[in-house]
């Protein structure tokens with residue numbers, strides 16, 4: 001980092017301290033900046049200020065506590081406290097609107113309203129990190145030009161993965177900076193100073209305009225979603241032909257042009273990002289008159305959602321045509337392992353489909369049960385796989401936590417009524433489960 005701009009002298013505010021913002025706040029402080037995290041949720045602020053991360057993210061709580069102790073990191077609900085910062089990172093949510101596939105930008109608008117009302121410092125920089133439809137930054141720039149002409153703007157989308165949030169923030173695959181051509185390089189200079197350690201470590205830096213920066217983010221998520229739905233479409237074909245999608249994916253992965261990552265077939269993608277981002281992308285493209293260009297994303301979404309109904313159908317079939325009154329153990333509630341995030345979780349969707357069809361569903365998850373219980377009080381919950389599987393007619397493996405992959409199938413078999421398992425993530429050791437007497441089924445794989 002440049003010595004004429006020592007980190008501690010640069011004050012940073014993080015607006016919105018959810019998964020993204022809390023991680024960014026802690027990591028900015030770890031880099032030596034003086035950081036204030038602002039959120040409208042007093043409970044979240046109180047937890048973070050007391051050293052508690054209100055969600056599951058490996059390594060984050062230790063780093064939060066360490067940085068609170070330095071005095072460099074504080075959390076508040078007051079935008080006045082944030083107004084004195086040199087750089088403001090906008091990290092509020094941009095969820096799907098309840099009534100349409102488009103992104104809800106109301107949190108973003110409200111956060112900017114509050115910041116402007118608090119009077120940000122002249123010469124300070126507003127940096128968008130939230131995932132937004134193309135054109136959002138340009139609209140915000142027009143607003144700043146009239147309401148706060150001395151405040152700069154940049155768009156710096158975030159690519160972190162939950163479960164790896166700290167390492168992805170400290171050492172991202174790339175840094176994308178959407179900049180205004182007419183600011184004399186100010187925003188670029190300030191962001192180069194903020195990200196000096198990652199840049200010095202060789203992180204590729206992409207300097208571009210607002211629209212491209214916004215699009216890199218949604219294009220990346222659209223590509224990842226497409227890759228997953230591609231392999232799940234192949235799983236559907238495997239089901240029709242008797243092929244094995246796991247062998248197919250492994251064979252594809254030998255081609256370095258394709259690669260093996262994000263070719264895991266199963267119940268598909270969920271979470272607070274991929275599903276809503278591909279929908280918002282289609283909605284924005286349609287507004288721009290270019291909906292035809294991303295029409296394939298509707299199919300990506302449809303393939304993904306079909307995996308959930310297919311899982312429920314296979315369960316029904318294996319239970320003899322009806323799940324009514326049958327006991328189903330669901331291993332997994334989070335949308336992926338190492339997370340307690342249940343947003344658009346395939347596991348909970350499947351659990352609900354079966355519950356609505358009359359099954360007695362018991363869900364367990366190493367981290368996500370409290371969130372799941374709050375959102376879906378109609379389901380039953382257990383502390384562990386043995387409790388969930390006791391007297392079960394069938395076991396569904398829907399989130400591939402290592403706790404579940406490491407289960408001893410011999411021991412579990414002694415608790416269930418019928419040793420039948422459907423591996424919705426293609427992640428269990430088939431030979432072990434079969435040797436332990438289980439009837440093993442998976443999506444996209446032949447029945448034995």
Ligand SMILES: NC(=O)c1ccc[n+]([C@@H]2O[C@H](COP(=O)([O-])OP(=O)(O)OC[C@H]3O[C@@H](n4cnc5c(N)ncnc54)[C@H](O)[C@@H]3O)[C@@H](O)[C@H]2O)c1
Pocket residue numbers: 015016017018019020021038039040041044091092093094095107108110111112114129130131132158159160161162272273
């Ligand atoms: N979660 C991820 O892994 C991830 C990764 C990359 C990008 N993103 C993007 O980052 C953004 C935030 O996602 P998230 O998962 O952290 O969401 P989140 O819901 O966990 O957090 C959003 C936070 O913003 C706060 N907030 C809402 N309105 C506010 C306002 N007016 N002022 C201050 N705070 C306000 C909420 O209280 C909440 O704490 C989204 O655009 C998302 O697409 C998320």
Ligand SMILES: O=c1ccn([C@@H]2O[C@H](COP(=O)(O)OP(=O)(O)O[C@H]3O[C@H](CO)[C@@H](O)[C@H](O)[C@H]3O)[C@@H](O)[C@H]2O)c(=O)[nH]1
Pocket residue numbers: 131158159160161162163221224228261262263264265266267268269270271272273274335336337
């Ligand atoms: O082969 C695979 C890989 C993933 N998944 C599922 O895909 C979803 C998304 O997984 P992942 O991408 O690891 O999780 P997120 O934390 O949602 O991260 C995505 O969304 C973030 C928010 O935009 C981006 O920042 C990240 O780069 C992007 O990977 C999960 O349900 C996974 O179970 C599969 O079904 N098969």
